[in-house]
Amino acid sequence: MRRLIYFVLAFIIWMLLTWQIDAQVIIAGLIASVIVALLFHEILPKEYRVFISPVRVFWVLVYLPVFFYYVLKANLDVVYRALHPKMPIKPGIVKIKTILKTESGITALANSITLTPGTLTVDLTDDGGDPASRETFLYIHWINVKSDDVEQATELIARRFEWFLKRIFE
């Protein structure tokens, strides 16, 4: 089943990239998609079934403008710091905790954090407990450290995304 979904996705992207309906193109695309689907179908998350729901798509659509707002803010922030003659930076690596549990959710959180104001995910770790109750920690490089406390840093960096990502991925 995952192979089939992966095959369809690969073929759609192929058709969009080539943008022409032609026997040769379609045959080449089918062959390439089959090979890709057989080799890489494990990339699709195991819990893929839960993503097929209109509620999640709705939250994705709500999340995108919020996300782009923060991306724009992040850029203006970095531009300000890069152009300011005195370069007002105060970097450091802080540790934050996330409430997200699924792998895809944590990945999305890490990528969102990297693209938003002054923060860059360096690594993540968990406390080694059993999968249902374990807590995941992220190490974040912060260009302007406001707090090195785990709880407070979590509040400042991750809360604004977790609320959405929990609804999209979990």
Place this chain on the structure above:
Amino acid sequence: MSDIIGYILIIVGILFDIFGCIGLVRFPDVYNRLQASTKCVTLGTILLLVGVAVISGLGATSAKAIICAVFILITSPTAAHAIAKGAYASGVALWENSVVDKYAEESKK
């Protein structure tokens, strides 16, 4: 009309790219430089591609541009994450004026 919007998007994108490069040169260490390069270059390049898509209208070019933009949005932070972790693992120190390094405790274990 769509030409004007497209060119504005391209110009703003290039400006963000330039500022990202200035940050890349001015910031003191690998991690700060990554901050500048990931954020500004991601947004700058995406704006450029969206601008191209707006100018060329619906068709082969815009489909390619939008797909490239989506892939950049996904891969750029992932690559930055890999570079930061790799840099730390191979012993690149933080800037001397950095205020805190919680990661040092973790990587010593």
